[in-house]
Amino acid sequence: MNMSDQDVQRKLRDLFSDERLGVGSVLNPETIVAGARRRRRRRQLMQTTSGMAAAVVLLGGGLTVFTIHDKDNGAAFPGGDQLTMGAASSSLVQPGPGSSAPPVSSAVGPPNQTTVPPQSTVSDGPAKPPKSTAATKPPTQGEVTSGALLTSAGFGKLRLGMSESEAEATAGPLRAKEVRGTCTYGYAEGAAVPGPTSVSLTESDGITVINPAGTVHTPEGIGVGSTEADILAAYPGSTKDGSAYVAPVSAASAYRIFVADDGSAVGILLTSINQDCQFS
Known part of the structure; x- marks a missing residue:
């Protein structure tokens, strides 16, 4: 359950004024509450700044890699849509209070491609014998030596x-x-x-x-x-x-x-x- 600053101050007064402590406390409840408030704001500011810095570093690193690839390989500079898609895929999520920046996931390679064997062109059933191309000529008698x-x-x-x-x-x-x-x-x-x-x-x-x-x-x-x-x-x-x-x-x-x-x-x-x- 969340408590307001007034509730915290009142609880601290009751605690410090308790006769069972045996000594008079020199601590001021308003001072304690104000210091806690400052520390909480400072922690929130630091977390917000860290998240923004991490996002800037990631975006800057992606642009640097893209620039090197363009100069070395001669790739064409992408259009606005491609740059927007790249920025969206970086998953730049603003971290909340008390949470650390999300880890940068490594690039996932394309799935393995399965080679589909070519469809066989051999038809089922017994192979038909080739047609004969021999000319149908009457058989020759050969040389005659009789007579x-x-x-x-x-x-x-x-x-x-x-x-x-x-x-x-x-x-x-x-x-x-x-x-x-x-x-x-x-x-x-x-x-x-x-x-x-x-x-x-x-x-x-x-x-x-x-x-x-x-x-x-x-x-x-x-x-x-x-x-x-x-x-x-x-x-x-x-x-x-x-x-x-x-x-x-x-x-x-x-x-x-x-x-x-x-x-x-x-x-x-x-x-x-x-x-x-x-x-x-």
Whole structure:
């Protein structure tokens, strides 16, 4: 319970005038009360001054640190709002009587950041096999070596351009000889040729067509059973003429390769490029 100065003075008079003390007191109650009042005011003034000094020191220290940071690091001077926020965060509380200045709390660092792993892009379920990029081409037959060899020059000892007399001197008299217009047709066989063969010739150009009756193959491996892909690979300059590919093999000769409906080769003959006789 609080007591006024008059109550304190009255209590002190009663105490000092008590006969039980045995001696007369020389103390004046008004003097004691006035001294206590002065000491209390002095203590309040000192506490207020200490609190204001601590606030000034804190604010001055914050501005000093900010000024050093601005000069060393080249940071831009903050605006009024940032300075106000900094002052507000200093927690400058005026201490009351009998209390000490609050301790300055240390700066609290930012919370630890948790690294979020990237979301997996792998989809669930079994992986799909890659699509095949291989071109769908018919399989190649490969080189054909069966049958007799038919070269770009001729068949056995018979050659394109031989006259009728030269052909009969080499392979013997032509059998089943027949003349139709300017063309003579005949049939040769014997040791001079690998197998029976039909020929067509003219008086001016000699032999213009050699058409073996049996199975033959070319030096490039094209023969009966070869595919269209094989023919085009062996003779890139080939052209399609009806049911046959015409494949030039020299400046004066070409193979005529007959193909079935499925594109496989069924027969080959040798012909001069410029000639008018039928393929006997």
